Amino acid sequence: MKDSFFRSMTWLHTWTGLLVCWLLFLIFFAGTLSFFRHEITFWSQPAVHDVAPQDNRVLAQQGQISAALQHLEANAVEADTWWVGLPSERNHVIEVSYKDKGKEGERGQWHDQYMDPNTEETLGEYRDSHGGLFFYRLHFDLHYMDRTVARWLVSFASLFMLIGLISGVVIHKRIFKDMFQFRKGKGVRTWLDAHNLSSVLALPFHIMITYTGLVTLIFMLFPYPAMTQYDEGKKAFFADLSPSRQHADITGRTVEMLPMKQLVDQFYTDWPHVDIKRVIVDHPSDETARLKFYANTGTKIQDEMPVWVYNTVNGELIMTENTDFSASETLYDSMIALHTGRLSLPGLRWLFFVCGIAGCVMIGSGAVMWAKRIRERMKADQTASFGLRLVEGLNLATIMGLPVATAAFFFANRLLPDSYTGRAEAEIHLFFLGWLGVALMALYKAGTAQWRQLAQLNAVLWLALPICNALTTEGNLVSYIFKEQWVLAGFDILCLLTAAVFYIQSRKLASKQAAKPAVNKALKGQAV
Amino acid sequence: MVISHIGTWFKSAPFLVCSRFFAAIVGGYVFSAIAVSLLAAVVPLPKTDSVLLAVSLSILVYACVFIWVFSVRALRKVYGILILLGTCQALLLAFIKGWL
Numbered sequence: 044m045k046d047s048f049f050r051s052m053t054w055l056h057t058w059t060g061l062l063v064c065w066l067l068f069l070i071f072f073a074g075t076l077s078f079f080r081h082e083i084t085f086w087s088q089p090a091v092h093d094v095a096p097q098d099n100r101v102l103a104q105q106g107q108i109s110a111a112l113q114h115l116e117a118n119a120v121e122a123d124t125w126w127v128g129l130p131s132e133r134n135h136v137i138e139v140s141y142k143d144k145g146k147e148g149e150r151g152q153w154h155d156q157y158m159d160p161n162t163e164e165t166l167g168e169y170r171d172s173h174g175g176l177f178f179y180r181l182h183f184d185l186h187y188m189d190r191t192v193a194r195w196l197v198s199f200a201s202l203f204m205l206i207g208l209i210s211g212v213v214i215h216k217r218i219f220k221d222m223f224q225f226r227k228g229k230g231v232r233t234w235l236d237a238h239n240l241s242s243v244l245a246l247p248f249h250i251m252i253t254y255t256g257l258v259t260l261i262f263m264l265f266p267y268p269a270m271t272q273y274d275e276g277k278k279a280f281f282a283d284l285s286p287s288r289q290h291a292d293i294t295g296r297t298v299e300m301l302p303m304k305q306l307v308d309q310f311y312t313d314w315p316h317v318d319i320k321r322v323i324v325d326h327p328s329d330e331t332a333r334l335k336f337y338a339n340t341g342t343k344i345q346d347e348m349p350v351w352v353y354n355t356v357n358g359e360l361i362m363t364e365n366t367d368f369s370a371s372e373t374l375y376d377s378m379i380a381l382h383t384g385r386l387s388l389p390g391l392r393w394l395f396f397v398c399g400i401a402g403c404v405m406i407g408s409g410a411v412m413w414a415k416r417i418r419e420r421m422k423a424d425q426t427a428s429f430g431l432r433l434v435e436g437l438n439l440a441t442i443m444g445l446p447v448a449t450a451a452f453f454f455a456n457r458l459l460p461d462s463y464t465g466r467a468e469a470e471i472h473l474f475f476l477g478w479l480g481v482a483l484m485a486l487y488k489a490g491t492a493q494w495r496q497l498a499q500l501n502a503v504l505w506l507a508l509p510i511c512n513a514l515t516t517e518g519n520l521v522s523y524i525f526k527e528q529w530v531l532a533g534f535d536i537l538c539l540l541t542a543a544v545f546y547i548q549s550r551k552l553a554s555k556q557a558a559k560p561a562v563n564k565a566l567k568g569q570a571v
Numbered sequence: 572m573v574i575s576h577i578g579t580w581f582k583s584a585p586f587l588v589c590s591r592f593f594a595a596i597v598g599g600y601v602f603s604a605i606a607v608s609l610l611a612a613v614v615p616l617p618k619t620d621s622v623l624l625a626v627s628l629s630i631l632v633y634a635c636v637f638i639w640v641f642s643v644r645a646l647r648k649v650y651g652i653l654i655l656l657g658t659c660q661a662l663l664l665a666f667i668k669g670w671l
Contacts, residue, residue: 052638055638202633202637205630206634206637258627261627261629262626264630265626267604268611272621280619369616371621371627372620375623375627
């Protein structure tokens with residue numbers, strides 16, 4: 044019985060893993076980058092690179108909120124929603140946005156502007172780019188497809204990941220030993236060691252991130268408890284859980300709102316020391332108008348922000364929410380918070396990032412190992428099956444293609460002219476074009492030579508990125524270090540490190556190619 | 572002749588594998604959906620709390636059922652237990668909710 048359980052788990056691990064590994068690699072890759080979502084967005088907006096962060100961030104907020112809301116009072120009277128994002132530890136500027144009243148059945152358009160937190164003047168020349176938001180969305184909404192379909196696909200892959208992790212732990216006879224074992228240059232053994240090492244070292248992270256990832260989509264996956272507990276279904280549950288999220292429809296009857304400055308001052312008289320993350324006005328000047336203050340949760344393991352909701356006509360506090368949680372709410376909310384990692388200080392954020400990369404290595408090495416094993420077992424005169432060639436092609440396309448695509452995305456951000464219409468979308472198209480190019484090459488042929496060429500291409504691209512950045516913006520790595528702009532310096536250093544890793548890889552592959560010309564010849568013969 | 576042909580097809584490896592995956596993915600999903608709905612109905616907590624607790628545990632239930640489906644040798648036993656336990660839980664849920 045024990046033996047059969049072990050064998051069934053080995054089988055399950057191999058096949059669930061292989062079926063979804065490429066989609067999972069994309070999810071892990073984009074998700075890992077998303078831990079630095081705000082930093083990537085910051086990098087993609089050179090106009091704000093030199094906006095100085097403030098020493099007394101929280102103290103300055105009262106004036107900033109007033110200024111931003113007054114700007115909206117003056118410029119967006121007819122809007123459906125006003126939205127103000129305050130500077131945080133990771134974002135230096137004030138975001139001032141408003142949403143139009145949409146036409147019948149349509150959603151209104153958002154208009155975004157940005158303010159210098161020091162001078163409270165609006166910043167021009169904001170670049171039309173999604174920045175880090177692209178990777179964040181790609182991570183669970185994919186692209187070029189319906190969101191709901193994408194989310195079900197991502198959930199399916201994540202479920203298989205979870206199954207792969209559990210079965211992976213079962214088939215591990217020596218989990219502790221694997222932590223210290225890496226046998227270099229031993230073919231499939233080396234890949235197995237890489238797979239084990241990256242899995243075992245970051246196992247708590249892998250399990251946590253997969254489980255909590257599924258929990259973020261849980262009301263799509265398992266709406267049934269909410270549906271059975273509430274006769275009116277999921278909506279009634281959300282209305283009960285979070286009344287502050289409920290939007291009354293615009294009635295069209297206008298009211299005279301109190302001046303925003305007065306409302307803000309009143310909030311600060313009652314709650315003087317709160318660190319505010321965002322301020323929203325729903326339906327300004329309508330009788331349903333509400334002013335909401337959201338507090339920054341900082342480093343707390345909490346995702347839902349505490350919120351204060353005010354009536355804008357008489358300045359009455361209507362409700363506060365998310366200030367204390369029940370045990371179930373804490374369980375649920377802390378899982379979301381762990382997944383998004385918004386809580387973390389830079390050190391922990393880097394740990395998340397490194398663990399995410401370990402996840403990519405785990406998935407990638409597993410996929411490569413499968414193909415290597417089949418190749419090793421093949422007899423000399425056997426030709427590779429279509430399945431094997433497909434797996435090899437997809438491995439190469441995914442593992443080496445995504446870095447190429449990402450580099451293309453960053454180059455597009457620096458090189459496309461600001462006036463280009465549909466610029467943000469064009470950046471994304473270039474990401475996928477870059478990937479498509481690699482994929483076509485990989486599916487045509489995926490031997491050692493192709494791996495080496497793509498490693499070289501990646502090395503060149505990632506080395507060129509900081510250079511391109513230095514040529515197209517005011518700053519460069521040296522000036523970043525002198526001005527202590529660590530986010531930008533970190534970005535460049537990471538690019539150079541990536542380039543170095545790919546260079547080393549290409550050298551290794553070259554020596555491998557040189558060492559086994561005969562074998563390669565045989566492999567080439569089979570691949571054709 | 573035809574019947575015996577179909578009979579062997581039902582015992583073929585591809586069919587058994589697909590059937591097992593079906594039991595794990597679809598059967599496990601339906602089973603977990605019923606189980607967590609029942610859990611939400613029976614825990615003595617306010618409604619929102621019981622729902623949040625149930626959904627937070629739903630993936631755990633699903634994953635365990637999934638693994639269990641692959642660990643049991645006899646496929647018939649898998650289907651039998653899933654259907655029997657699932658129906659019992661659904662009946663209990665319907666009884667508690669007063670749908671019957």
